[in-house]
Amino acid sequence: MRRKLEGKAYVEQYLQSLTHEMKSPLAAIRGAAELLQEPLPEAERQRFVRNIAEQQQRLTETIDKLLALAEVEQHGWLQGHERVALAPLFAQLAEALAPQLRASGVQLQVHTPDAELALAGDPYLLRQALHNLLDNAIAFSPAGGTVVLRAERAAHARIALLVEDAGSGVPAYALQRVFEHFYSLPRPATGQRSSGLGLSFVREVARLHGGEASLRNARERRRAGAPGAWLKTAQCRRAGTALCLSEVAAARRARRSSAASRRSPPLPRPWPPPTRRAWRSPCRPSPCPSCSRSAGLLRRNRGR
Template sequence: ASVLAGARLVRPLHALTGAAQRLRDGEEHASVPVSGDDEIGRLASAFNDMSAHRARLEEQRKAMVSDVAHELRTPLSNIRGWLEAAQDGLADPDPAFVSSLLEEAVQLQHIIDDLQDLAAADAGALRLHPEPVRTGELLSQVAAAHQARAETAGVRLKVEGAAPAPELHADPVRLRQAVGNLVSNAVRHTPAGGTVTLRAYGDGSKGVVVIEVEDTGTGIPADDLPYVFDRFWRAEKSRSRRTGGSGLGLAIVRKLTEAHGGTASATSTEGEGSAFTLRLPAAGPVGPDGMTTAP
């Protein structure tokens, strides 16, 4: 009986040891059979879950490296092409030439800055400098910053909200960055004649301040909606980087919102428009009228 019990105990442990060694040696997904619901079986299940999670992380890492290389290659290739053309005498270094190079360099800098922000957020090293922020003023500042781009695209940009606007205790620079990314994304995907609306209000039942950016644009398919905050995600895979952005803006929105203790979500109806919502802790208790009061 002791020998049989020992054999039953040793066999699954040997399988676990072998799987752990294969995992160490680089096998992407090493798993072991789960033979029961005892302690050994639960250990085997936990090991399989860990192995599967590690495989998913490795796939994400490979995809991330590939996407970063692709994003950096595009502006660098353009810069190299222009410079080689100038060197061969095929392009004159006139103001238009310099402007084109500057545009590509700015695009490259934006991608690097976005990646740096995401890396800092992932490492928990994203520095915030919170202070009292009036959401109405913040939305007006963001709208003013994007007004020229909206007018060029033929899109109406407006701010709605009750007065006085609810207050937040947040980093105004980072919060403007998050809302600005949402507005930029909304303007880019709203056809001429459409509208992008910014609004803020307090949710008295949950003690949060809600910031919404709503557009009347092309919308997002239901199958794609769960992935809109993923890095380098694009609904239109074929569109160019210039018209489609770097694919990092919404990922940064989520990270900045989470760094403030809030959440980011999106709803959309294809062909009718989308709404992106940030829910952030209020600076003080939220009254029944939706306004924050002094803590």
């Protein structure tokens, strides 16, 4: 029953957030459509047409990402595993993002990992998660900036996939909320917001692969010194996102042993075990006549 109630509350929260996110683009489309019914200069008319197209694209992106996120969240484990080499994966991402990089004036610096560096997982989910991270990094980087994509071996037989950008960083009030559903920050160049579902998708993909996703500013990374999750960088303005995933089954065994150690020990059993005591007269050491008569009657009744 509790699981049903939790599922109902989750769906209600999802619908409320989705309704709130869809109101803004729908209102913009309605307003632009009403203005287009009036005589306008050609430049104004084209501007409103572009606005309708942009809001329609935003709605489509929200729905597509919401469906992808719902599909990932309903699985408690990966449906299939295969060996995913990171070097070809990074090359595919660089090729797919080339038009966006040219349009924004941002450079992508890919640190190609070793040929043998690979992990077991879902290649589509990993590619989509890294694509979301790189898309955010490009959007928040200034023109002429550099986005870095790299991978390294981390502690406890893990692999850390890192994305760093040259943006101004994430405000302190938003660091704890960036992975929430529908939460997003305005882009520095345009002031527009995204669907707020990309990082939620990244977090779920990391969870399915036995890892975690985190985001920190450059100064906090150096101060925290999280081993294997972040690389030290000389540029203080850089912000980065890390996707730390399990490489081999050793990490799973470590988690199981840690969970077993946290379990409460069983209660000790009393020793010796309790036994039934025979009836004794309360008048000890020698019973009174009434107790003796009661005991005699009890013995005679049992004999019958």
